[in-house]
Amino acid sequence: MKVLIVDDEMLARKRIRKIFADNEGIELFEASSGSQAVSMIQAERPEIVFLDIKMTDxxxxxxxxxxEPSIIPLTIFVTAYDDYAIAAFENxxxxxxxxxxxxxxxxxxxxxxxxxxETAQKSDSYDAIYTRFNQLFDQLQDLKKKAKPFLEKIVLKVGRKYVFAYTEDIKYITSSAYYAELFMADGKKYIYRTSMTALMERIDPDSFIRLNRSTIVQIKCIAEVISEGYGDYCVVMVDGQKFNVSKSYKTTFKKQLTLGK
Known part of the structure; x- marks a missing residue:
């Protein structure tokens, strides 16, 4: 039986592969992106796919x-978040x-x-399975229309000018009294009048992670995570800036970055 593992995180793919390592009846394939997954499914025709929900492309x-609906494998969705998507396809x-x-x-x-x-092979009921996928897609599209969009840019007034700070260009955010300081990839810093909690609700949780009460960082700008013992972690950014992960955010931090013990 062919099983395809699709995830843009190498460690996540490795984890599933390790679980199936002793099963000689399974032939495993891997894809590290959505586009590669499409090619692999079309070429290898796996019976089952473990498919990550959120990927880079x-x-x-x-x-x-x-x-093509006729070659869609039975799909086991994979996600780090038990959010609205789960409710849509749970049944x-x-x-x-x-x-x-x-x-x-x-x-x-x-x-x-x-x-x-096995049931589908006996009853020739694959069409019913594909119909369920199509129903799922329709439900998700409806949910996306109703969902509050995440911020793509923040409009800031700097003197007599208005500046657009695009969230994808933010390295990290720190709090300063009633303001948030936005540190940009080009080295600039902007002040934004909002609370960290309010800002975290408006930015994409797949791109940003909160480390403590006063720090939010862009995940792609993390260079490394250092385990300092006793369950403490330090995050080192690509520019060398270091931030500690507080105890109250540690569980969410480890889950979002799929860190082990």
Whole structure:
């Protein structure tokens, strides 16, 4: 049986591969992006795919939309967040697994998919499965229309001018009294009158992570994470700036970055 693992995080793919290492009846393939996943599914025709929802190029849902319905594999969605997407496909997808993975949960999802394949082969009911995927896509599109969009840019008044600070160019944000200081990739710094909590609600949680009460960082600008013992962590940014992770944010921090113990 061919199983495709799709995730833009190498460690996440490695984790699933390790779980299946002793199963000689499974032939494993990997894809590190949505576009690569589409090519792999078309070329290898896997029966089952573990498909990450949020990737750098496009989502796992968009991967399936780009594939001819007749070759869509049974899909186990993978996500780090138990958010609105889960509610949309909880009763319609084959299964979903939350990060960080637990071995038993992954194996249970695989077993459920195998049983679906056996049932479909006996009853010739693949068309019903593909119809469920299409229903899922429609529901997600409706949810996206209703969802509050994340900020792509922040309009700031600097003297007599208005400046656009694009969120993708923010390295990190620190608090200063009732203001937030935005540190940009080009070295500039802007002051934005808002609270850290209010700002965190408006920016993409897949791109930013809060380390403590006074610090939010862009995940792609993290150079390394240092474990300092006793469960403490220090984050080093690409420009060398260091921030500590407070105890109240440590659990969310480890889950979002899929860090082990």
């Amino acid at each position: 496009f989502s796992g849902f968009e991967v399936l939309q780009r594939i 319609q997808a084959i299964d979903y697994v939350l990060k960080p993975y637990k071995e038993k949960r992954v194996l249970d999802a695989l077993d459920r998919a195998i049983k679906k394949i």
